[in-house]
Every structure is written in C-alpha cells, then in structure tokens.
Amino acid sequence: xxxxxxxxxxxxxxxxxxxxxxxxxxxxxxxxxxxxxxxxxxxxxxxxxxxxxxxxxxxxxxxxxxxxxxxxxxxxxxxxxxxxxxxxxxxxxxxxxxxxxxxxxxxxxxxxxxxxxxxxxxxxxxxxxxxxxxxxxxxxxxxxxxxxxxxxxxxxxxxxxxxxxxxxxxxxxxxxxxxxxxxxxxxxxxxxxxxxxxxxxxxxxxxxxxxxxxxxxxxxxxxxxxxxxxxxxxxxxxxxxxxxxxxxxxxxxxxxxxxxxxxxxxxxxxxxxxxxxxxxxxxxxxxxxxxxxxxxxxxxxxxxxxxxxxxxxxxxxxxxxxxxxxxxxxxxxxxxxxxxxxxxxxxxxxx
Amino acid sequence: xxxxxxxxxxxxxxxxxxxxxxxxxxxxxxxxxxxxxxxxxxxxxxxxxxxxxxxxxxxxxxxxxxxxxxxxxxxxxxxxxxxxxxxxxxxxxxxxxxxxxxxxxxxxxxxxxxxxxxxxxxxxxxxxxxxxxxxxxxxxxxxxxxxxxxxxxxxxxxxxxxxxxxxxxxxxxxxxxxxxxxxxxxxxxxxxxxxxxxxxxxxxxxxxxxxxxxxxxxxxxxxxxxxxxxxxxxxxxxxxxxxxxxxxxxxxxxxxxxxxxxxxxxxxxxxxxxxxxxxxxxxxxxxxxxxxxxxxxxxxxxxxxxxxxxxxxxxxxxxxxxxxxxxxxxxxxxxxxxxxxxxxxxxxxxx
Numbered sequence: 001x002x003x004x005x006x007x008x009x010x011x012x013x014x015x016x017x018x019x020x021x022x023x024x025x026x027x028x029x030x031x032x033x034x035x036x037x038x039x040x041x042x043x044x045x046x047x048x049x050x051x052x053x054x055x056x057x058x059x060x061x062x063x064x065x066x067x068x069x070x071x072x073x074x075x076x077x078x079x080x081x082x083x084x085x086x087x088x089x090x091x092x093x094x095x096x097x098x099x100x101x102x103x104x105x106x107x108x109x110x111x112x113x114x115x116x117x118x119x120x121x122x123x124x125x126x127x128x129x130x131x132x133x134x135x136x137x138x139x140x141x142x143x144x145x146x147x148x149x150x151x152x153x154x155x156x157x158x159x160x161x162x163x164x165x166x167x168x169x170x171x172x173x174x175x176x177x178x179x180x181x182x183x184x185x186x187x188x189x190x191x192x193x194x195x196x197x198x199x200x201x202x203x204x205x206x207x208x209x210x211x212x213x214x215x216x217x218x219x220x221x222x223x224x225x226x227x228x229x230x231x232x233x234x235x236x237x238x239x240x241x242x243x244x245x246x247x248x249x250x251x252x253x254x255x256x257x258x259x260x261x262x263x264x265x266x267x268x269x270x271x272x273x274x275x276x277x278x279x280x281x282x283x284x285x286x287x288x289x290x291x292x293x294x295x296x297x298x299x300x301x302x303x304x305x306x307x308x309x310x311x312x313x314x315x316x317x318x319x320x321x322x323x324x325x326x327x328x329x330x331x332x333x334x335x336x337x338x339x340x341x342x343x344x345x346x347x348x349x350x351x
Numbered sequence: 352x353x354x355x356x357x358x359x360x361x362x363x364x365x366x367x368x369x370x371x372x373x374x375x376x377x378x379x380x381x382x383x384x385x386x387x388x389x390x391x392x393x394x395x396x397x398x399x400x401x402x403x404x405x406x407x408x409x410x411x412x413x414x415x416x417x418x419x420x421x422x423x424x425x426x427x428x429x430x431x432x433x434x435x436x437x438x439x440x441x442x443x444x445x446x447x448x449x450x451x452x453x454x455x456x457x458x459x460x461x462x463x464x465x466x467x468x469x470x471x472x473x474x475x476x477x478x479x480x481x482x483x484x485x486x487x488x489x490x491x492x493x494x495x496x497x498x499x500x501x502x503x504x505x506x507x508x509x510x511x512x513x514x515x516x517x518x519x520x521x522x523x524x525x526x527x528x529x530x531x532x533x534x535x536x537x538x539x540x541x542x543x544x545x546x547x548x549x550x551x552x553x554x555x556x557x558x559x560x561x562x563x564x565x566x567x568x569x570x571x572x573x574x575x576x577x578x579x580x581x582x583x584x585x586x587x588x589x590x591x592x593x594x595x596x597x598x599x600x601x602x603x604x605x606x607x608x609x610x611x612x613x614x615x616x617x618x619x620x621x622x623x624x625x626x627x628x629x630x631x632x633x634x635x636x637x638x639x640x641x642x643x644x645x646x647x648x649x650x651x652x653x654x655x656x657x658x659x660x661x662x663x664x665x666x667x668x669x670x671x672x673x674x675x676x677x678x679x680x681x682x683x684x685x686x687x688x689x690x691x692x693x694x695x696x697x698x699x700x701x702x
Contacts, residue, residue, distance in 0.1 A: 191668075194547060194548075195572070196545060196570040196571060196572055205665055209665075214666075216667065216668045217645075217649070217665055217666065217667045217668075218648070218667070218669075219548045219603060219604070219648055220547060220570075220571050220572050220604070221546070221547055221571050221603040221607065221673075222603050222604070222668065222670055222673075223607065224606040224607040224610065224673060225603060225606060225640070225670050225672075225673035225674075226670075228606065228673070251572075252572040252573050253570070253572025255575040256572065256574065256575040256610070259575065259607070259610040259611055259614055260610055289576070297545065297569070298568070314556055314560075314568055315565075315567045315568065316567060316568045316569070317542075317567045317568075317569050317573065317577070318569070318570065318573070319573055319576050319577075322572075322573075323576075323579070
C-alpha cells in the first residue's frame with residue numbers, strides 16, 4: 001500500500017496506522033480529491049454520502065470505521081455502538097454487515113487495550129483479502145472473455161454502474177476480468193451505461209480511460225437495443241448482495257439488462273467476492289432494497305433556481321437496487337471460480 | 352383552435368392562416384415559451400432541435416413547413432425541395448413521411464396559385480384529424496384502464512418518454528387513456544420514467560401536474576424493479592413507427608420496459624394513430640433508428656467548464672429509439688379500436 005495518493009497509483013482507500021484516506025467519489029470524475037477520515041462519524045458519513053461506494057469498498061470502509069472508533073474508546077459498549085452506527089448507513093450491500101461481523105468477532109475476544117491495534121490489522125487484512133479475491137476474479141473472468149475471443153475482436157463487454165477498482169480495495173469485480181484481458185492483450189471494448197440517477201457510469205469511463213481500455217458511454221435505456229442488434233458479447237456486473245439461491249441484488253437497472261441479455265442470448269455474469277454472498281438470505285425477495293433521497297433524481301443541474309423550487313414538489317421514487325433472479329444469471333464469477341448461480345454453494349462448501 | 356397560447360389552453364402547435372406558433376419544448380418544463388415559425392427552415396429546425404417532438408406533432412409540424420414554404424414559391428420544384436428538406440430532419444417517426452406524402456398528393460393536383468391556401472387547409476386538417484384520432488384512442492384506452500379498476504385503485508400506469516398532448520395536436524396518445532380515465536373519475540397514478548438522455552419524462556410530469564393526475568418520477572433503471580414488486584398494473588407507451596407486423600419503434604428504453612412487463616405479467620400497450628403505422632415496412636428490423644448527437648449524453652450540466660472539455664472526448668453511442676417486437680405487445684390502441692399487435696391490419700382493412 002502506498003502512504004498517499006499519487007497520480008500513478010490511485011486507490012479508493014488507503015488504510016494507514018491510525019489514519020484512513022479515501023478518494024472522494026462524490027467529486028469524481030470532475031475533481032480528484034482525497035479526504036482523511038479521522039473518526040467513526042467520518043467513516044459513517046463517507047458511506048452514507050457515497051464518498052465511498054461499491055459493496056466491497058463499503059465493507060473495507062466500515063472496518064476502518066471500527067478501527068477509528070476504538071482509538072479513543074475500545075470498550076465493549078463503544079465497539080457495539082460503532083457497529084450499530086455503521087450498520088445503519090446503507091441497507092443493501094451485505095459486505096458492510098459481513099465486515100462488521102468479522103471485526104466484532106475478532107475484537108470481542110481481545111481485552112480492550114489490545115483492540116485498537118488489532119482493529120487496524122484486521123481492517124488492513126480485509127482490504128488485502130478483497131484485493132486478492134478480486135485479482136482471482138479477474139483471472140477467472142478473463143478466461144470467459146478469452147473463450148469468446150474466437151468469435152470476434154474486440155470482445156464487447158457491457159457493464160452497469162461502477163464495479164471497478166473504485167468500488168473495491170483494488171482491481172474491481174466486474175471490471176477485473178476486463179483489466180485482466182486487456183493486460184493479456186485481448187481486445188476488449190466496454191459499453192458503459194450512465195447509471196442514473198447517480199451517474200456512476202462516469203466513474204467507469206474515467207477508470208477505463210485511465211487504463212487505456214476502449215469504451216462507449218450509453219444511456220441506460222440503450223442497453224436492450226444494443227443487445228438486440230448483436231453489439232454485445234457478454235454482460236458483467238458486480239453485486240451488492242447475492243442470496244444463497246443466486247438471486248443477485250445490484251444497482252437499479254441491472255435486472256433490465258439481465259432480461260435483455262436473456263432475450264437476446266447474451267451471457268450475463270455477476271462478479272463478486274465471497275463476502276458479497278449472504279448465506280443467511282435464502283432468496284432475493286428477502287434482500288432489503290435501499291430507497292434513496294428523491295433529490296438524486298429531482299435535481300437537474302444547471303436549471304434556474306425557480307425551476308428547482310418547482311421540482312422540489314415533484315413526487316419521486318428512487319430505489320437504489322434491484323434483484324436479478326438467478327435464472328437470468330449465466331454464472332457468478334468469484335475468487336474460487338465460476339459457478340452457475342444456482343450452484344453457488346458448491347464453490348464454498350468447505351467454509 | 353385558439354389564436355394564441357393562453358395559460359388555460361396550452362397547445363403544442365397553433366396553425367393559423369399563414370402563421371404557425373409552437374410551444375418550445377426544448378425549454379419546457381422550466382420555461383413556457385412560444386415561438387413563431389415564419390419559414391420552411393424554421394419548421395425544419397424546430398423538428399431537428401426537438402422544439403417540437405413526438406411522432407404525431409412532428410407530422411403536423413412538417414405539414415406546416417410545407418405550407419410555410421409555399422407562401423413565397425408554390426412551384427413544383429419548391430414543393431419537392433420543401434418535402435426533401437423536411438423528410439431529412441428526423442428518420443424514425445413515420446408520421447413525418449406520412450404527412451409529407453399527404454401534403455404532396457393533395458397539392459400536386461392543384462395549379463400552383465391554388466396551392467398556398469390549400470396547404471394551410473390540409474395542415475389544419477391533419478392537426479384536427481390527429482386530435483380526433485387521439486380523442487378516440489383515449490376512449491378505447493380508458494376502457495382498458497376501467498377493466499383493471501376492479502383489481503385495485505388507483506390503477507398504476509407506467510409510461511415512457513412523453514406521449515401526452517405535447518407530442519400530438521391534442522390529447523396525446525399514451526396519455527390520452529389516462530386523461531380520459533381521470534376525467535371519468537377513475538383513480539390513476541402514473542409512473543413516469545425520466546427518459547434519458549433528453550429527460551422527456553419531465554414533460555410528462557409537467558403535463559400530468561397541470562392536469563391534476565397523480566404521478567411519480569422514476570429513473571429509467573427503476574422500471575423493472577417496480578414491475579417485479581407488483582407496483583404497476585399496465586404500461587402504455589406511444590410509438591414513432593409501427594411496422595405492418597406490429598413491431599413498434601418508440602423512444603429508446605421502451606423495449607426494456609416491454610421485456611420487464613412480459614417477465615412480470617404486466618399488460619403492455621402501444622397507443623398510436625393510424626398515421627404512425629408504416630404498412631410498407633413489414634418488420635421492425637427495417638425501421639431506421641436515429642443516432643443523435645453524443646452531446647445529449649455527454650453534457651452533464653452544472654459541471655465546471657474544464658470538466659466539460661474533458662467530457663467532450665468521451666466516446667458515446669446515442670440511439671434515440673428501439674424496436675419492441677410485436678410478441679411483447681399486449682395490444683395496440685388506435686383510433687379504430689384495440690388490436691393485438693399481430694392483428695393490426697384487421698383494424699385498417701378498409702383503407
């Protein structure tokens with residue numbers, strides 16, 4: 001890990017010893033700004049305000065939030081309060097809960113004076129394991145891309161939202177196979193959907209541009225048309241929570257892409273580390289779907305103030321995620337390999 | 352027809368005698384501004400720049416463009432040149448071609464001195480017939496909504512883009528049944544998708560707000576989720592061109608809604624007048640799909656100029672329409688009644 005952000009080596013989070021620095025993704029791609037997280041509340045705010053986003057990165061940041069909380073008070077009650085505050089920030093990404101449970105389990109066994117150092121070690125371990133998992137996802141996914149390369153080059157990959165390195169400790173999930181293929185000299189071209197209302201597609205175009213990967217920005221609405229016209233070889237998306245039966249919650253709009261992929265015979269893959277699988281959740285219907293502030297949709301930037309006031313009355317529904325049924329998922333790419341969605345448990349049976 | 356726009360009686364176009372006034376829809380919903388069209392080029396520009404949009408209104412405006420052209424020169428060559436200029440403005444909406452063919456057929460039989468007056472009469476007739484067709488569409492569609500009202504109230508209708516009175520001479524196509532149901536005291540609630548990249552959903556929320564019809568704005572991405580959760584009773588969209596086999600070209604993203612409707616057992620209706628049916632086009636694959644300027648997607652308003660310059664390099668694909676296969680369409684609501692998409696020709700056999 002670097003000790004500071006350098007242009008050559010941007011990372012979405014740097015976990016130091018007693019310090020956490022994040023890239024403020026609410027400013028990207030227009031401004032590249034880092035931000036120090038100094039206390040528990042900073043970490044909770046960063047997650048809530050989507051300064052950090054992406055299920056794996058939310059997990060890492062939550063772990064850091066625990067470490068920050070314990071600097072000043074490592075008591076049982078402080079630990080429990082920190083877990084509660086962080087758990088309440090966002091409901092859908094299960095990596096958040098997973099990371100908090102792992103931190104709790106590790107720290108509760110230790111006497112309070114030993115907890116602060118152990119918390120930083122554990123947070124760093126979570127980040128490092130996430131990076132390693134995503135690297136493995138990249139290699140497994142690359143083989144899928146390679147297998148399609150006989151068909152035509154470049155391979156046209158469609159993705160949704162941002163599941164690149166910005167969304168994780170490193171490498172990304174959905175984009176890890178793309179980066180791995182690119183590194184191996186396999187021609188790839190990525191269709192990036194805008195991802196309204198938060199426009200995370202612009203994070204993806206920014207990442208891909210920096211990596212020199214060819215890409216095209218599209219409106220979310222254009223995904224079906226492009227698949228119908230044969231322009232897409234495969235879809236790869238990330239996940240915020242995968243139920244035990246393979247149903248996958250991901251950024252709102254993923255389900256529409258999965259339907260279009262099925263209708264047009266386009267393989268549809270989900271890429272996610274094991275920490276995104278919620279074995280306690282048997283079915284996608286049980287995954288809580290976050291409803292975010294209508295302002296995200298209501299605010300059309302650059303319009304006169306009077307119009308904004310009028311728009312403030314506009315009734316809005318703004319679910320942030322949807323659930324893609326396992327039947328629409330060709331395969332789930334994990335650090336342990338690729339499984340059909342319904343056979344996901346077989347990859348993780350020795351856990 | 353009114354002779355000027357009054358707050359109480361807004362119309363998207365007013366065809367006077369030698370004058371045409373439009374509501375500038377590129378300014379809506381933020382500014383309500385009318386614009387005089389004084390010559391052929393004004394009409395062509397209004398269509399191209401989407402100051403007027405919506406297939407039926409494009410047809411009416413094109414007819415007015417011919418009438419404007421003939422004020423100064425009613426020769427055969429001037430007529431042909433006007434038809435050519437207007438036909439080239441936008442490729443997908445067939446009402447444009449239909450209106451131009453009708454104007455040509457009517458005017459070519461007349462000696463040039465008689466053409467100017469006849470052109471205004473014919474343009475007004477096209478507008479009046481469109482209004483009458485849409486009124487009939489409203490009544491036919493209202494019965495569909497009524498038949499669902501036993502299930503629950505209010506009936507939740509999802510639409511896409513704007514196919515209300517703004518898109519036509521009057522009443523609208525997809526929204527005509529909604530307005531008719533509302534006028535008959537049947538509770539309706541409309542889910543309005545934002546419709547990126549041009550945000551025509553905001554035109555729809557503006558229209559519905561003025562009419563006192565309950566509605567909720569959603570991201571295009573949210574359509575599948577809402578249908579999956581049972582929040583939508585039926586989908587009604589307009590059309591830019593319907594092939595003889597019932598395949599329907601409409602605003603980009605319509606196809607994704609049709610897929611989600613089918614997957615979730617939600618009836619999916621297309622509402623359009625006969626002028627939107629292209630009997631020469633046997634199949635949706637033959638419908639030309641307009642590719643619009645990438646700026647529509649690239650320009651994120653309100654960002655600093657430097658960021659805009661960076662965004663100008665961003666590769667963009669921006670197809671404006673997609674084709675929904677007839678098999679996904681529950682029925683097509685026309686002025687002659689409602690037909691299954693594949694049986695559309697039976698409604699129009701005596702033409």
